[in-house]
Amino acid sequence: MKKRSTVIDVARMANVGPSTVSRFLRGVKVKPEIARRVAQAVETLRYEPDQTARALRVGRSRTIGVILPKVSNVFFSQSVQTIEEEARKRGCAVILLTHQDSLHQQAEHLATLRRYRVDGVLIAATARTTRQDIESAIHSVPVVAFDSFFSDEVDAVLLRNREAGRVATEHLLRHGYANVTCVTAKPEIYSFKERIAGYIEALAAHQLAPQLITAPDYEQLKFVLAAAIRSRNRPAAILSLSDFATLTIFTTFSELGMKPADAVPLIGFDDFGFASLIDPPLTVIRQPIESMVRYAMSLLFSRIDGEMDAARQTILLPGDLICRKSCGCV
Template identity: 30%
Template structure:
């Protein structure tokens, strides 16, 4: 049987548009006609699928993120919401605070309320999706990888860490410290690996005291940087492995006493606001809205009948690719 993605490709529209036609939502007449024609050619049963969606699920989608105050996740939420809304779904935003218990509670509520499913940036590697799976609900994981057999969308974090470090090396920096996230988090671990790889490729040492683990928040970046400024010699540069850590690092450096030259800073992600002079700052931008859009599209494809193997989509600075997980 044809899938929603195949109908969308044949009609020359997005899967969100196909989903709106399925749900009886208004779309441009020419787009609706193209979808119906493609469905007929591919023997895709629009009416039966639409009835099934209305019967089994509410029109709610849970989006569970670790920090709603981080503009990165605000942009992710915008991408999810814009895409889901066009398909007739409403998004319920849930803040887990990286707390597995809070995350578990939100997912249990999504299951008990017969939501269409959840898009989750998981707090840990063992995402508790059993309740949703038993109800046949859809789950897509974003930003952080898990072992569960579900669709996942994230970034090439090793490449990001390597690229940011290479930019510092190209500026002549040799003593480069890294503020990574929690040691058990895959995103943090991979960005740290990229930092190590770039230093090794340049023949540079990795002093153990130049690696600091912190939470992915401003206070974590600030405390980690303060610790680095107690190291002799000071690092010539600091890699902050996410945007909020970067803000904390800049705050700590701006407040640091002494005559030592201030280390250069590279940040993975876009700074949401500036706390000090950021001239010369190295930034490796991410595409959080695109992350949200792609996750929502994959969600809608599953909701529309796609039953293929779990997919893993990796976004980097130049390309987007997908392959079975």
């Protein structure tokens, strides 16, 4: 196995001192002729700096940890692309892990990120997470909560979830649907709890009782929803709280043999790729994913660089109601 090249090897080939090579690699200006020789030696030897050793010397690993529930979710899969772009702009790599809504798995991932000496952590925390959970696992490493909220002592970037739930529900009520039903699995998730609260507020303003269809997971949700659609008190309209819930709803409609004309009016969350192409095109609350990620990454790197005071920030961004035909709009 070929021995890995070192700074000393580069210095010998370029006929300069090791400190000159180090300055060049850090971006410090050196004479053009020296820069040319060092660059040529780096390329010839295929030299790559040892980032682990550098992290031990300067206390920075140039990596950030990202913990998400899963990446099959449209919101999080789209978020990852922007997270990587923002990290790359700052010369950092990303360690991406998923907790699958498991507190135990989340704790293991936090411990892993601590061992890798990440400079900061962006986390969409699972339900029942506490600030103490995070601090005990990651200690003084800067943390920003993304699409989740577990403490006002931790920076967070969120959708205005309650407002979004209220706006979507009010839109369905304006269409004249009295029995608007809210559908989701895992209602204990922070964003879902807030959307449900907004839904209930909108109904209360019209003296209407909430109708919730929930389940511990999406497979069970399908059976609960099918029973509700077959019942005498069938939903007049549905507010779906996530792309997974919306997929479950469409799967249920299909398994019940419902044609598009028979489908229950519907508003979903997240404007996934084919939302405008299905029949009827889906009305959604579109989340400002890129803006949310950029705010979160800016917060995180400001904490890493020590540019902010101790006061924690919670940044709330509005969603957009994108009206298509599934809600009854024409």
